[in-house]
Amino acid sequence: MTAQDSTTAPTSIAVSTPGDTETGTLGAARGAGPEHRSTTPGHGDARADARTGTLLAALGVTAFSLTFPATAWGLEGFGPWSLVAVRSVLAALVAGGCLLALRVPPPGRRHWAGLAVVAGGVVLGFPLLTTLALETATTSHAAVVVGLLPLTTALLSALRTGARPSRTFWAAALAGAAAVIAFTVQQSGGTLTGADAYLFGALLVCAAGYTEGGRLARLMPGWQVIGWALVLCLPLSVPGALVALSYEPVRLTGHSVTGLLWVAAGSQFLGLVVWYRGMAAIGVPKASQLQLAQPLLTLVWSVLLLGEHLTPAAPLTAAAVLVCIAVTQRTRG
Template identity: 30%
Template sequence: MVTVGSAVVASKIVAATLPPFTATLLRYAMALPFFLVLMRWQGTRLPEMPRSDWVLLVLQSAAGAIGYTALLMAGLREASAGDAAIIVGLLPLVSALFAVLALGERPHGALWLALAVALAGVLLATGAGSEAARSWRGNLLVLGAVVCESVFILLNRKMKTSVPPLALSVLMTAIGLVLSAAAALPEAPWSLAYGRTALLAIAYYALVPTVAGYLLWYAGAARIGAAEASLMTAVAPVAALFLAAVVLHEPVTPAQLAGTGCVLGAVLAYGLAGRRAISAPSTSKTAA
């Protein structure tokens, strides 16, 4: 989750000089060879899937791989990395809301309360006045990126075939590479000037949040429960806000600190409520 938070800072650096789809294309072009090496090293094979699952994979890649990355970078052209960090922290709550609305899952009351508190925190942080004018357009684009990532999570749960995580990462990266190449054509990537700083930031995004983030997440998830893993998502916005201040030298305002506290508290409260809901049946069963 620290690497996920650092992706916000890397995206801010890239967005300053490169258009979003070209940057996305370069990210996946750099990440795919490493994923293929990992796949061969672990002996992972691509599963056979029905056509419906392939359609879902393409839609997932369009939403998660392309929509999230491109909208995040486009938003960061106008929004501060600190504000984006707080908005990205909404991801687990927005994903839970999508599951309720689209999958008909039964929500517990903690979701609505957590959403209200988190949204209040985002409005507090991004709506407060400061020396630099706040960009609502940039913030809305970042929020759109969070929605795209939530759609990605939703579509993955609709697949009929169980795809190993590494194979899924390879497929998402390969499809994302093709889709971003098509989307980048109007940006004429062959005519752009590629600065050293932007290329290093893209390489970092490709290798650390994408490849290393995958390895760390699944290695950790294998050692703890799903509820504990979901709680760890609260680390991402805190890491992003901290790194925005240290790396980009963005000032951290009291409003941003308060907004981060609201979002962090809401995510943790919702995650703990879900954890208690999971553990309650096993506790009563043991007592019985």
């Protein structure tokens, strides 16, 4: 193109980027996020979309904040292995029904390895480890420890993508980790307990699942990522549920059934659906800020639903972790 051609070329020509060939068509098919839409024609529509997205993301955070209290209820009538296996089967049935109803084709073979990481971390690893922890730990204790999950996810994501966060980011990350470790040691009388080991393991596997799921969510809708991960676990979760139910006694009560149904449909599927839709509307940074309220919400639910009594260290540590995570969210931008 000559210099004259370049000056007269229309400004509306779209400039392709390396990701356009992969994400552009998919983004149009599934409803592109705010970064793919032009908000110039109607700012009112953009503001309405932002309000809707904020509400959806907030609903997702609320659903996640109820997971630990609902798990505690479920453990009143189910064993830990039965609760995890049955919740996975029920969530997979809901997700599979949605995939079938919408005639969603299976993802490409190149995506199944990533989906296996999501399944191992989010569908099986995190629920199992946190359920085992809640057999001896209170939900308020678990909420503070797992309040480090957004920070852990950010750290693993930085390692996975090769990004170089600032010194402020790393200082806040270390401060948050120190606050959580100090809390767990203080609560356990100077030593880490088996429950704490389960919770820290849950942090790592869930962060790995979130990191890989975030990568896949750029290639397919987020609800399909968790949906296919749940379906992928059926060959393990179905026989696992049958074996666990044959060995662990079951006592059906209002609390145990309600807790099971919530962690299956609410936490493991529907909460993720509205969460991903909210992120698509308002963007990951804003949605992440909303998730900072999750540990404090869980502390509130533990008092209201379970009658737990909080020690002064629990809310103080939760607040310290929130501050550290907020700093990392700002510096990452």
